[in-house]
Amino acid sequence: MTAPMDNDDFPPHLRHFExxxxxxxxxxxHQRLEIYRELLEARDHPSAETLHKRLxxxxxxxxxxxxxxxxxxxxxxxxxxxxxxxxxxxxxEALSQRHHHFLCDRCGQVxxxxxxxxxxxxxxxxxxxxxxxxxxxxxxxxxxAACLAREQNPTTR
Amino acid sequence: MTAPMDNDDFPPHLRHFExxxxxxxxxxxHQRLEIYRELLEARDHPSAETLHKRLxxxxxxxxxxxxxxxxxxxxxxxxxxxxxxxxxxxxxEALSQRHHHFLCDRCGQVxxxxxxxxxxxxxxxxxxxxxxxxxxxxxxxxxxAACLAREQNPTTR
DNA sequence: GTTGATGCAAACGATTTGCAACTGC
DNA sequence: GCAGTTGCAAATCGTTTGCATCAAC
Numbered sequence: 001m002t003a004p005m006d007n008d009d010f011p012p013h014l015r016h017f018e019x020x021x022x023x024x025x026x027x028x029x030h031q032r033l034e035i036y037r038e039l040l041e042a043r044d045h046p047s048a049e050t051l052h053k054r055l056x057x058x059x060x061x062x063x064x065x066x067x068x069x070x071x072x073x074x075x076x077x078x079x080x081x082x083x084x085x086x087x088x089x090x091x092x093e094a095l096s097q098r099h100h101h102f103l104c105d106r107c108g109q110v111x112x113x114x115x116x117x118x119x120x121x122x123x124x125x126x127x128x129x130x131x132x133x134x135x136x137x138x139x140x141x142x143x144x145a146a147c148l149a150r151e152q153n154p155t156t157r
Numbered sequence: 158m159t160a161p162m163d164n165d166d167f168p169p170h171l172r173h174f175e176x177x178x179x180x181x182x183x184x185x186x187h188q189r190l191e192i193y194r195e196l197l198e199a200r201d202h203p204s205a206e207t208l209h210k211r212l213x214x215x216x217x218x219x220x221x222x223x224x225x226x227x228x229x230x231x232x233x234x235x236x237x238x239x240x241x242x243x244x245x246x247x248x249x250e251a252l253s254q255r256h257h258h259f260l261c262d263r264c265g266q267v268x269x270x271x272x273x274x275x276x277x278x279x280x281x282x283x284x285x286x287x288x289x290x291x292x293x294x295x296x297x298x299x300x301x302a303a304c305l306a307r308e309q310n311p312t313t314r
Numbered sequence: 315g316t317t318g319a320t321g322c323a324a325a326c327g328a329t330t331t332g333c334a335a336c337t338g339c
Numbered sequence: 340g341c342a343g344t345t346g347c348a349a350a351t352c353g354t355t356t357g358c359a360t361c362a363a364c
Contacts, residue, residue, distance in 0.1 A: 184363045184364070185364095186363070206353080221354090222355075225355075226355090245352075245353060246354095247353085
């Protein structure tokens with residue numbers, strides 16, 4: 001509809017995307033590709049609406065519902081995670097290296113961090129027989145330095 | 158409005174509640190007390206709507222908005238946690254002993270489990286200087302045994 | 315009596331859905 | 340050409356809010 005699809009000069013990470021879609025019997029649409037690309041580049045756990053805004057320049061006719069539908073599809077395919085935040089808006093991230101999340105109780109900011117000690121931890125015995133484990137994740141709640149500073153020094157210093 | 162408040166024969170955990178409210182300058186209303194009591198007894202991370210239904214017998218005039226408002230207040234006071242689930246409905250739990258959550262990707266069920274190994278783990282160095290830590294929590298995603306069984310043996314056996 | 319809390323109804327906002335037109339395969 | 344996908348608009352549903360009344364202190 002906008003530009004022709006040049007499947008042959010896909011960079012490696014998009015070839016991987018192509019294969020996943022093909023294996024799942026999903027069509028490789030222009031919209032899906034661009035949404036995935038945008039999510040891959042995003043470092044800030046964007047919401048569906050944020051992604052939609054960012055894609056507006058490249059795909060002016062892209063609808064917000066398609067972004068929602070596509071992100072849900074990605075989640076099902078294991079291409080994206082839906083973050084559990086305390087906001088009403090869900091936020092997404094493409095899968096990259098193993099990391100965890102710090103959530104600021106004040107501003108709602110999500111900060112990624114790595115935690116090798118946690119990643120290496122043996123699963124708790126209490127979970128024996130619970131079923132299959134897909135993913136383990138640590139979430140740390142607190143107040144970020146910026147919010148702390150803002151409260152202690154409302155204006156300056 | 159319904160029954161008189163007998164502040165003097167409160168069980169210990171409700172006296173604690175009374176003190177927290179008093180310290181925060183909040184009125185000890187009948188509704189707040191009953192919502193807290195119900196949340197304390199609940200073992201299943203009820204949603205605001207579920208709590209409202211359960212309280213209907215005791216407080217027929219209780220409105221759903223009050224449940225929402227009250228749970229938000231409890232969260233602010235540190236009397237309850239809002240769970241981050243993948244459902245649209247938020248779910249709450251009163252604070253009890255330290256535990257973590259297993260979330261089934263299929264049925265959305267939340268299962269509590271203890272994980273002493275995690276609780277004893279040192280915080281990751283990556284978080285140095287991030288701010289103040291309020292709470293750490295582990296979330297494990299997977300498929301519960303019931304959902305596994307249902308998919309392998311759709312009908313019987 | 316004063317101040318904050320409640321109940322009601324209406325608003326809000328994120329997300330989902332029905333459907334007809336369209337496009338990748 | 341067919342099945343799956345999109346865009347549009349409308350619906351859905353959890354949650355929040357304005358406001359007048361009411362209860363706790």
